[in-house]
Amino acid sequence: MKTPIQLQQENLVDLGSRMPVPNYNRTANKTGIIHIGVGGFHRAHQAYFLHQLRQLGEASDWNICGIGLREADSKLHNVFRKQDHLYTLMVKHADGKITPEVIGSIVDFEMGTTNPESVIARMANTDTRIVSLTITEGGYNFNPTTGDFNFDNPDIQYELQNPQDPRTVYGFLTAALKRRRDAGLPAFTILICDNIEHNGDMARKMLLTFAEAQDLVLAKWIAKEVCFPNSMVDRITPVTTKADIETLARTYGLKDGWPVTCEPYIQWVVEDKFSNGRPDFEKVGVQFVPDVGPYEKMKLRLLNAGHSVLGLLGVIHGHSTINACIEDETFATYLRAFLDVEATTILGDIKGINLEDYKDSLLERFGNPNVKDSVGRICMESSAKLPKFLIATIHENLEIGGSIKFATLVIAAWCYCCDKGIDRHGHAIEIVDAMSTELYQAAKETQTDSLAFIRQESIFGNLAKNERFTDLYTEMVQKVYNDTNIKKHMVEMI
Incomplete structure (x- = not known):
């Protein structure tokens, strides 16, 4: 030594x-x-x-x-x-x-x-x-x-x-x-x-x-x-x-x-x-x-959104790190489905980038067992992150009639985390967010008003007024509240 x-x-x-x-x-x-x-x-x-x-x-x-x-x-x-x-x-x-x-x-x-x-x-x-x-x-x-x-x-x-x-x-x-x-x-x-x-x-x-x-x-x-x-x-x-x-x-x-x-x-x-x-x-x-835009969007909608998908679903399940999520076949398959079906469809071609290779590399990076990035860090300040990473993808897919189911389950999971503050094993989930008070107040009304959480327009825009989204979100938030076995709900959608 x-x-x-x-x-x-x-x-x-x-x-x-x-x-x-x-x-x-x-x-x-x-x-x-x-x-x-x-x-x-x-x-x-x-x-x-x-x-x-x-x-x-x-x-x-x-x-x-x-x-x-x-x-x-x-x-x-x-x-x-x-x-x-x-x-x-x-x-x-x-x-x-x-x-x-x-x-x-x-x-x-x-x-x-x-x-x-x-x-x-x-x-x-x-x-x-x-x-x-x-x-x-x-x-x-x-x-x-x-x-x-x-x-x-x-x-x-x-x-x-x-x-x-x-x-x-x-x-x-x-x-x-x-x-x-x-x-x-x-x-x-x-x-x-x-x-x-x-x-x-x-x-x-x-x-x-x-x-x-x-x-x-x-x-x-x-x-x-x-x-x-x-x-x-x-x-x-x-x-x-x-x-x-x-x-x-x-x-x-x-x-x-x-x-x-x-x-x-x-x-x-x-x-x-x-x-x-x-x-x-x-x-x-x-x-x-000359134009960073396509590269920015690719990274935000694939890597950053992918992190949030794993983090918010993983924290309810009880996974402590991002690599533990990837080692769980259900989580890895769900993430890839989100990336392929909902995120990639709105990106278009990006010069010099093979999106399939990029997505492959993301799963490898997320699965690095030596990094052990905590799901808690990924879930921090979600009110600032999700509008750019994930909710924007929901809005764009609604405009083109694309899939929104994978991202919507993540929003339902986020609501549950903010309301209950525990995972499926009863362990505490710490919500570190500049808007934690507003998130909690909106989430706790969910059991009497299933759309209460998404009425926060500063985060969700007009999603609460979109019937296609609200119907799906209501179904998913009720599933999560009735049964916190998040993997069960994920398997149903893959």
Whole structure:
């Protein structure tokens, strides 16, 4: 057993005999990217791509400074300070092999909650050329059904009156862009790396709506100068566990307070539209295209929706991980039926993609026994995810007369989870969702009003008014409530 070495810059030479470490100078170059929302996904994806580029001797002016805008980000901030902003990426392969690597592309981290002025100045600095975001679907402050900006948010109302004391991503972006404009500096690119269809277009619409309410002249400058490239991102990144930290220390002799685990697969497709330059990411496999739309839709409606299908059905059955669902033949067959019959039919042809091969790869990835992605993580924030991943597919299939039965059972299962909060064995199901109160209140009325749950128009749109859907949903929600043997209902439909 190797004596664990603390992950720090000064220990990289010693660690280099145990695993790959950064071979580049992390302190002498510029910070070209500011990233808001430094979670596991960013560290397994965008930061990893930049690390690969730095390892090639490229992109010396594109180091990353992370930004935390939530109090919860202070935990990572403290870990990063202790570790010189280094972290370990643990790639978990299906055969049980783990390949760790120390990543060095993040060189600084600041908290907007404690020092907003410093964050604004950092974003307004001439070195900053890209501001990227992974703040989850719910962080963009818009109604998922109407697409309208939510001005009722108290933090938004505060920012409109106090532009120099921002609280949300929109307040920070507008404050920084105003300083750049006033200083005669070029605008930075705003690059969204979240699972939202047309994510760059959406972010542009939201920021301009906010900016117009705060400073109309500035909004016009942003509209003219700032690029918002659409992008599609993909890499399964489970929550780091205590066991992961212990494995790293015991097997590889490295003490890391917050490593990241991920699958081997990685993909990034980006619209090549930037305000002020970009790293040569194509040298490490990033695909730049004129239109990301078809790739975005494919990933959201197949991978992300597929995850939710397994998660919401699996949590009722009692499966704890996504790979356990795939190892269950009923779940694997049901998922493939959903992908083939309901999701693929609305995608059309996608250049360079064989959809059958892509779906095959999804089942292989979901079944990776070494990743063990929890169904609980997949079910988190379903109110923000399902309108884009699954409910949109129901709407489109209703328009063309396509099948909706597989997706509808998932909605019925979601309602049951929100209402009862237990699986078929009586074990508690934790509902982690920004709309948990609304979901529970609507779901608990289901036994007297079978359509109560789907009357939430901010989530379901007008589905409660579609007779074909409501007839099927009523039948399915009654089945789930009367018999929680979800596999029985799944088998009936396959």
